[in-house]
Amino acid sequence: MKAIVAREAGGPEVLGLTEVDDLSAGPGELLVDVTAAGVNRADLLQRQGHYPPPPAASPLIGLEVSGHVAALGEGVEGWAVGDPCVALLAGGGYAEQVVVPSGQVVAPPPGLSLVEAAGVVEVAATVVSNLDLAHLGAGEVFLVHGGAGGIGSFAIQYARALGATVLATAGSEDKLAYCRSVGAHHAFSYRDDWAAQVRSAAADGVDVVLDSMGAKYLEAHQQLMATEGRLVVIGMQGGSRGTLDLGALLARRGLVTATSLRPRPPAEKAAICRRVVERVWPLLADGTITPTPQTTFPLAEAASAHAHLESGDNLGKVVLVVRG
Template sequence: MRAVVAREAGGPEVLELVEVEDLTVGPGELLLDVTAAGVNRADLLQRQGHYPPPPGASPLIGLEVSGHVAVVGAGVEGWSVGDACVALLAGGGYAEQVVVPAGQVVAPPPGMDLVEAAGLIEVAATVVSNLDLAHLSAGEVFLVHGGAGGIGSFAIQYARSLGATVLATAGAAEKVAYCRSVGAHHAFSYRDDWAAQVRSLAPEGVDLVLDSVGARYLETHQQLMATEGRLVVIGMQGGARATLDLAALLSRRGLVTATSLRPRPPAEKAEICRRVVERVWPLLVDGTIAPTPQTTFPLAEASAAHAHLESGDHLGKLVLVVRR
């Protein structure tokens, strides 16, 4: 089969489409013919050599795909060859085929095209698992950064569906406007004094921050937290090391946690996928959550997709199309 490999750690130019060995299916697994693969910021980190796959996972890049079942492994029930599906992966998505534990494979949202569905499961699983962890509830104030990206735009809509007041940051004016269009009660550019705007809108503080920036905003987030506020760090775009003010944290009885979806064991991922289907798919069907805009690239142009994501010019989600 063909797959995208990174010749070495480096820029987008190290990615190339080559022939690799065919895959074999073990008990409890499914082999999928990939229709499309989502492109995520974690993929950029892996290409750069900063985010190696967990032990036993495919060394290929790619954390989510859509496609059809090609082979059903021993002991797997409920799936037949030819069934449409989406899958949450620990790696291997940038390829014509992928092997996945059956619990991480689910039917796509009813009525959704498989290319559009390819960029959904990683985003939904990340947001649902972290908002569950932090117990976001109706009436609370929620802040998310990168509101015009895949995770941010989904988080805006999902948090609003839970009854939270949603604040979001983005870059250019059109991205800020997009955040408002998908449900953010207030959105502002991170190029301005966004923290001051948050303080004016939420003088009692923010109950939950979903933070993909990391170190650069840590001190600011501590200052913005409400009493018993929660900070959930899911990315390090702004660095990995910063000083935590324990006195400020103690005074607010605050909680700071950091999570990663990729290295979780299959049983945990299967449970998260189950919750996504149960909670998110109905919201997509009834229009409460709208799919984010997509930019698609052929699989052979993975390097261009990575360059586009790194540029910051994209809106919504990027997807590699393998076959239609």
């Protein structure tokens, strides 16, 4: 089969379409013919050599796909060859086929094409699992950065559906307008003093922050936290080492936690996938959440897809189309 392989750690140019060994489904697994694969910022980190796959995971890049079931491993029930599906992966998505534990494969969200669906499951799993962890509730204030990206735009809509007041940041007027169009009550440019604007909009502080920036915003987030506020770090685009004032954190009875989806064991991922189907698919079906805009590239142009995502010009989700 054909797959995208990184020849070495480096820029987008290290990615190329290559012939690799065919796959087969083992016990408890499904073999999936891939229709499309979502492109995530974690993929860029893996290409750069900063985010190696977990033990026993495919060394190929790619954390989510859509497609059709090609074969069932021993003991798998509830699926038939040819069934459409989406899958949450630990790796391997940039390929014509993937092998996935059956619990991480679910029916596509209703009303979406398989290409549209390819960019939903990893984003939904990330947001739902972390907002469940933070216990975001109605009437609380929620802040997310990168509100016009895949995770940010989904988080805006999901938090709004939970009844939260939603604040977001983005980098251009077009992206700020998009954040507002999908449900952000307030959207601020991160090129300005966004922290002061958040403080003005949320006088009593922010209850939950979904933070992809890490160290760069750590002090600002701590200062913005409400009493019993929760900071959930899911990325380190702004570095991995920062300063935390424990006295201020104690005074606010604040919680700081960091989570990662990719290395979790299959049983945990299966539970998260079930939660996504339970919570998110109905919201997509009734229009409460709308899929983000997509920019698509053929699988062979994965390097261009990575360059586009890295440019900062992208709105919504980038998807590689494997089969038209």
